[in-house]
Amino acid sequence: MSDNSYAAVMARNSRIIKGASGIDYSLYESGGMAFDYERMMGDTGYSLADISKIQREVGVGNTPLLELRNLNALLRKIAPQGKGARIFIKDEQCNPSGSFKDRRASMSAYQARKLGYKGIAAATSGNYGAAVASQAAMRGLKCIIVQECYDSRKVGQPEILEKQRKCECLGAEVIQLSVGPELFYTFLRVLEETGYFNASLYSTFGIAGVETLGFEIAQQCKDLLGRTPDYVVATQAGGGNLTGTARGLIKAGAVNTKVYGASVDLAGLHMASDRDFNRKSFTTGHTGFGVPYATDPDHSDVPRSAARTLRYMDEYVLVKQGEVFYMTEVLAQLEGMERGPAGNTSLAAAFALAQTLPADNIVVVQETEYTGAGKHPLPQLAFARENGIEVRFGDPETEVAGTSIILPEHPSLMRARYFDMNKLRKSYIRNAVRHAGASRATEQDVVFLAAETKATKAFVVDALRELGVEAALT
Amino acid sequence: MSNSAKKGDWVQIHQIVLTPGERTGKIPEETKKVPLELWVKGFIQSDAAVGDTVEVVTVTGRAVSGSLAAVNPAYAYGFGDEYVPELLRIGSQARSILEEGGEQ
Ligand SMILES: Cc1ncc(COP(=O)(O)O)c(C=O)c1O
Numbered sequence: 001m002s003d004n005s006y007a008a009v010m011a012r013n014s015r016i017i018k019g020a021s022g023i024d025y026s027l028y029e030s031g032g033m034a035f036d037y038e039r040m041m042g043d044t045g046y047s048l049a050d051i052s053k054i055q056r057e058v059g060v061g062n063t064p065l066l067e068l069r070n071l072n073a074l075l076r077k078i079a080p081q082g083k084g085a086r087i088f089i090k091d092e093q094c095n096p097s098g099s100f101k102d103r104r105a106s107m108s109a110y111q112a113r114k115l116g117y118k119g120i121a122a123a124t125s126g127n128y129g130a131a132v133a134s135q136a137a138m139r140g141l142k143c144i145i146v147q148e149c150y151d152s153r154k155v156g157q158p159e160i161l162e163k164q165r166k167c168e169c170l171g172a173e174v175i176q177l178s179v180g181p182e183l184f185y186t187f188l189r190v191l192e193e194t195g196y197f198n199a200s201l202y203s204t205f206g207i208a209g210v211e212t213l214g215f216e217i218a219q220q221c222k223d224l225l226g227r228t229p230d231y232v233v234a235t236q237a238g239g240g241n242l243t244g245t246a247r248g249l250i251k252a253g254a255v256n257t258k259v260y261g262a263s264v265d266l267a268g269l270h271m272a273s274d275r276d277f278n279r280k281s282f283t284t285g286h287t288g289f290g291v292p293y294a295t296d297p298d299h300s301d302v303p304r305s306a307a308r309t310l311r312y313m314d315e316y317v318l319v320k321q322g323e324v325f326y327m328t329e330v331l332a333q334l335e336g337m338e339r340g341p342a343g344n345t346s347l348a349a350a351f352a353l354a355q356t357l358p359a360d361n362i363v364v365v366q367e368t369e370y371t372g373a374g375k376h377p378l379p380q381l382a383f384a385r386e387n388g389i390e391v392r393f394g395d396p397e398t399e400v401a402g403t404s405i406i407l408p409e410h411p412s413l414m415r416a417r418y419f420d421m422n423k424l425r426k427s428y429i430r431n432a433v434r435h436a437g438a439s440r441a442t443e444q445d446v447v448f449l450a451a452e453t454k455a456t457k458a459f460v461v462d463a464l465r466e467l468g469v470e471a472a473l474t
Numbered sequence: 475m476s477n478s479a480k481k482g483d484w485v486q487i488h489q490i491v492l493t494p495g496e497r498t499g500k501i502p503e504e505t506k507k508v509p510l511e512l513w514v515k516g517f518i519q520s521d522a523a524v525g526d527t528v529e530v531v532t533v534t535g536r537a538v539s540g541s542l543a544a545v546n547p548a549y550a551y552g553f554g555d556e557y558v559p560e561l562l563r564i565g566s567q568a569r570s571i572l573e574e575g576g577e578q
Pocket of ligand 1: 099100101126127128235236237238239240241242284285307342343367368369
């Protein structure tokens with residue numbers, strides 16, 4: 001019998017993870033801060049064309065790109081003269097389980113099947129669980145989803161409860177946990193006990209699967225408009241959505257398209273807090289994930305995450321919970337599209353951004369997700385009220401996460417709040433130094449950090465110097 | 475909902491994974507004060523009452539034991555217990571802005 005205490009299982013972490021993916025991450029390490037990201041991505045063994053073909057087999061991808069005509073008309077009513085870019089939306093809810101996460105899950109399920117695993121497991125409270133369950137069903141694999149679900153009163157966010165239902169209705173086993181990061185311990189025990197494939201959100205297969213999304217956007221814009229978009233806005237949590245989309249855009253030649261991340265501002269709420277857990281109305285696409293994953297991508301369930309936001313993100317825009325609920329309602333009422341919460345985070349950001357851009361610019365909101373019981377603004381806002389959150393109209397600028405949700409009194413009150421990118425970059429560099437225990441940086445490290453943060457070498461050298469780390473440049 | 479289950483019924487069981495003393499140091503105080511709990515569903519292997527220690531077999535075929543929490547557990551969330559009337563205002567305001575003639 002093996003020792004299943006917390007300490008013993010965590011000590012076996014890398015062995016368990018290696019056995020559950022077939023990837024030897026040590027191949028990509030340099031010994032310093034740097035690792036070979038592109039080589040790691042290249043080693044999936046699948047080209048973009050292969051991935052597209054695999055996804056078509058299971059009904060994933062090839063979703064419509066729609067112009068939001070009425071919403072754009074509204075935008076022009078309130079934007080200054082000559083402003084008001086055209087917004088298009090990629091209707092990712094058309095994927096089999098209702099979100100872009102099918103693109104990610106499709107590749108893990110395919111790989112697991114190819115390598116002969118009997119089942120796949122994933123740690124997620126989000127749409128990804130449904131995607132893994134759906135792809136597992138299609139590929140004849142067993143499936144276990146481990147989700148953080150309840151607070152200590154056994155009260156669960158309606159959205160997470162809906163994800164549980166969906167996973168179970170697609171044939172998966174769902175292990176539900178109360179709040180806390182030790183979820184990872186339970187997940188490791190599941191992997192060890194079952195020998196299933198770890199369909200990690202952060203694996204190379206998962207992120208390569210999202211590249212088709214960016215590629216399709218570029219192609220569809222070329223077909224529809226004769227050119228690539230000026231901006232693509234992606235909801236940012238763990239960063240795989242933005243990373244995969246940006247890589248796909250680049251592969252389609254859309255190198256001048258600016259990629260913006262968008263998250264709901266949940267400043268002040270602690271993600272591992274039993275008390276705060278049910279005081280937020282968004283379970284993903286918020287700063288509680290968006291910031292830590294951008295600045296410290298390698299704290300996930302794989303040694304090196306394939307989701308590396310800062311490599312690709314040009315700006316990071318924050319919106320308020322009330323603004324996203326507002327946009328969700330506008331999308332339903334003006335466009336006749338009932339869509340889910342997280343996808344509308346980037347829509348809210350795009351709506352604010354477009355008002356500041358020239359009228360001939362093209363902005364693509366790169367996803368939608370399904371909605372319904374648990375996920376719709378009705379259960380979300382009712383739940384917030386039950387938990388003592390004030391819900392009212394006003395200026396969303398005054399919203400305080402965990403205390404109030406302020407629906408904009410007028411659409412002109414929607415705002416794009418720009419996060420300080422250099423602060424994110426410096427924070428990323430600080431974490432990289434800490435993980436490697438580095439006291440000096442090689443040329444290779446500096447080149448790596450510059451690519452990782454989409455910054456110049458001079459910026460990196462300065463940031464390192466502030467941390468007391470000297471760079472040895474050749 | 476029934477308080478007892480017959481062998482073969484679909485049930486939810488509960489476990490304490492970590493007691494408060496076993497939790498990791500890196501979490502907020504209010505989380506450290508409570509245990510890490512787990513729930514999972516499966517087919518019960520014996521007749522039992524809620525609260526009894528039982529074994530279930532899950533849909534993936536795993537045997538798991540814990541205390542019986544619920545029998546035929548339902549999905550109880552929906553569209554909220556009370557309507558949120560504020561939502562009505564959003565669509566009608568947006569439409570009326572659209573209908574106003576010309577530019578602002
Ligand atoms: C619908 C939807 N959009 C966006 C995101 C954010 O994706 P990522 O975690 O890759 O940043 C998620 C998941 O968290 C999601 O479910």
